[in-house]
Amino acid sequence: MSSVEEFPVAARRLSEYDALVAAAPSALDAIPGAVYLCDHEGWLVRYNREAADRWRRAPSLGKERVRFCGSHRLFLPDGTPLAHEDCPMATAVLTGAPTRNGEIVMERPDGSRFVALVNIRALRDHQGKIQGAINCFQDISAHKAMEKEIRRKSADLEDFFENSAIGLHIVDGDGMIQRANKAELSLLGYTAEEYVGRHIGEFHADVPVISDILRKLSCGEKLHRYPARLRARDGSIKHVLITSNSRFEDGRFVNTRCFTTDVTDLYEAESARRESEDRLAATYEAATIGIAEADADGRLLRVNDAICKMLGRSREELLTVTFFDYTLEDDREDDRALYARQIRGxxxxxxxxxxxxxxxxxxxxxxxxxxxxxxxxxxxLYGVRVIQDVTAAKLMEDRIRENQQHMRDLLEALPAAVYTTDAEGHITFYNKAAAEMSGRTPQVGDLWCVTWRLYNPDGTPLPHNECPMAVALRENRAVRGVEAIAERPDGRRIPFIPYPTPLHDAEGNLVGAINMLIDITERKQAESRQRTLIDELNHRVKNTLATVQSLVGQTARHAESLEDFSQRFEARLLALSRAHDLLTKRHWDDAPLDLLAREVLTPLAGEAAERIAIDGPSVHLNPRAALSFTMALNELATNAVKYGALLSECGTLSVAWRLEARSDQTMLNLEWREQGGPPVKPPMRRGVGSRLMERCIERDLGGQFDLVFEPTGVCCRISIPVGPSALAGSAPMGPARA
Incomplete structure (x- = not known):
């Protein structure tokens, strides 16, 4: 389409740009073609209805204006993306350079494209300053497709001419050879320079024959397998059959199109007496596939060498059997039934x-x-059987099927959910893990995903047509680094990581995609447990520091010297450390009371540990109760080693506990009793150890602490409340954690 003509002189009071901007919308719509107008900065200011139809969008002319073109995207004819600021309209606006019959590819928002023929001209004011530019474009996609088809057909025709299996040449009205294909030149042994441009009669061995041929063709007669003899470059004579017709224009003989079929071998093989037999024998023996003739009973009448080689049998042997005899027994009936139907017609x-x-x-x-x-x-009369050995092909097919089955078995064996789709997103395969993960049996042909419902990690619904697999197919790219949640029909939700990957054929065309869904439920649970453990650790560290601070203060207030403080504080700190070690080994889970007592008493008692009796039902203490009990037992054990029963070689220590069920709660009652040690006298004042034990039991655990200095040995009774179901081995003992 040519560029827009200038407006008449009478309208020049306004510049062309101003006149177009001021024109009514119907004025642009009246132009037979798509038209749009940009200002001197390239902003779209006007366009007609046909332009909007071509773009399949109506760009805003207000605040959301677009620059240089209303199309969604632009491409060069070879498919290279073209930025709007680099398009011909931008060139016209910025430099004033026009575009005449340029071609550009416009893409619509829906992804469809068309080839546009654009004519762009800058619009100037009366002083020659660029005010904008106008673009008139046409959709020439159909013309481009037609051109492509014409080029393809021309190429096919040229290929047919040049690479035809039989000779082909064109002769003009004067008998001069205009063209000859490869088969023609190969037949006679000439080069194109030696053959083309010379008179056809020079190559015919019989002048009357070529004269008759040219006469017939000049009169418009058609030749069909006309026998002739041609003289080859090496002097040999080629027997050919010529099939030709003539081309006329306005009644004038222009040229002929001649097909030259080489029948030299057949001609030389012919004989008056055995023409058919010899020709058939040559065909039989020259064939690389098996050829046989059989009578109505299937008995072989004639076989060629190829079938003898295929079956590993001599010609004489085959001519004494039927073709059913060498057929595998399981396949005979099918062949026999079909052959019988063929005989019956x-x-x-x-x-x-x-x-x-x-x-x-x-x-x-x-x-x-x-x-x-x-x-x-x-x-x-007889049956003709053409036989081809396809053993290698069959083995290859079997291997391909085995490989395909092997691949399916591999996918089935994967612990992760795997499925595939075609290019449109229809499911073509899924493994057992995919069905188990989705909690349903997907149907082949379902779209996008095997799951029932999908959600984003934040819990918002995720439509299947927006899932990672749909994105991978739509954008033809692998999607990585995303997470989603699959909901099963039973309501269970499974967090997973998808790995959708497009699949392409040998030419790079998208043929489908494969997706692997990794169940990350355990990872999410581990992350949750880790967060909980970190919170618990922070809490434990704070409590431990507070305990250590209290130990420092109380030990310092009652220490007689720095050495006494160091010994007492180290002993108590080691007790706290042992409790922490025990709880750490159990990942700060509940600790058995009997194990806790042995962990505390055995290191302090040394060789006297064999004189310690520990007895009681299986009770588990939570970490808080375990720490408090550890501190109390450490104080009692330290006193027993220094001053009590464990100081004497005859002294014994008994630690026993029992559970007492009350109406509102269950109590753990523990008794510490020393015997056989030095005589015991009540202390003149209450020591820091007594205060520490009392604080651990009564204040920290809400229990009761009673320490009695009997003459026969120290006796300590401890009672703390525990949960109502904290019986032997059934649940943790001790107060609820803080």
């Missing part, structure tokens, strides 16, 4: 694949193409 021909057995026991696969030869009245 129910089938003109048939094809089947069957197995045959060689004398050495090996098996071959044969593709059979059977046809009939009948007399003029339709009576069956």
């Amino acid at each position: 129910e089938l003109d021909s048939y094809a089947l694949r069957k197995r045959a057995v060689r004398p050495d026991g090996t098996m071959v696969y044969l593709d059979i193409h059977s046809s009939s030869v009948r007399d003029a009245s339709g009576v069956f």
